Amino acid sequence: MRNSILVVEDYAELRDLVTEILRRNGYEVCQAGNGAEGVALLRRNCGRLGLVLTDAAMPGMCGHALADQIRAGQIRGARADLKIILMTASHETVVERNGLTLLRKPFTEDELIARVREALDGS
């Protein structure tokens, strides 16, 4: 469970790259192309996920809205204190408020793995 990660990213190439790196580093990964798909996968996995790695800006349900739903305990089966990393190109200030970890785009492979380890080790 601790090594299972949900990657939510609308840009397919980036989603696949991130997934490939995480799998290469021993993590189990499932993918979603937007927030709504992410919610569906969270419901289906019922507590088996240790981390959600989501893009901030996506069409439809964005990463912020997905994080808000998780924190509010509105997704059946997903813990409200689930670790969440928000991938963003912006200088976000809102993330600390929701207890999210921030990963600034563009990032490197090392930065990605370091953030994921930090988030999972803190749980």
Added chain:
Amino acid sequence: MKARQGRASLPRYLIEVQDEERERIGRRLHDDFGQQVAAISILLSTLKRGIPNEDKPRLEHIGRIREKLLGLAESMRRLSHELDPTVVQYAGLAAALRMFSAELSTNPGLQVSFETSFEASFEMGGATEILPLAAARGLYRIAQDALRPVSEGRLELCLARSARGVELTIAAVERKMAKALSRAVSGPALARLRQRAAAIGAALRISSSAPGFRLTVALRSKTLLEGGL
């Protein structure tokens, strides 16, 4: 009568069309170009991992490409924020204005300070929970339009609670800066600012008493959400 009404609303319509176009380009910059740069950055870092530590020239070369890539990403982020103020929605008006002030202050010779009297409520609840999003975006656009043309000097930007609602104030206290700001918000630029203020139900006031210059946008409480402030 109808024709006159149509002419009167034309500038606001043009501003809306222009804003929509700017936001579309800003989103494209962020959602498409920004994602491509992010993908290149990851691929580059993967490439770097395959190069032995002894091969310093190639490692340095990749390091320089990455620096350029980070510079490109930062320029794109700035332009995207300038064109599409989605940051107001995510971070709240106060935080967005603080970021905007800080960004302007990176220009040599320009110093923009930002103060707000109800920081806590904005930060805790997010400005958009207190102000309707359209009003928050409108105030942000007014600050952008008024401050973008100014290139040097010291300016004060303030977002404050007033007896009747919310006030956004842009003030120049030094003579040279006051002149620059008054030039920036005169003629067609002033008409545009008034249209923006009117579009969100706010009043725009200008007060000029040497050596200072002050522009105030007052949003009445009836415009605010119930229970806010």
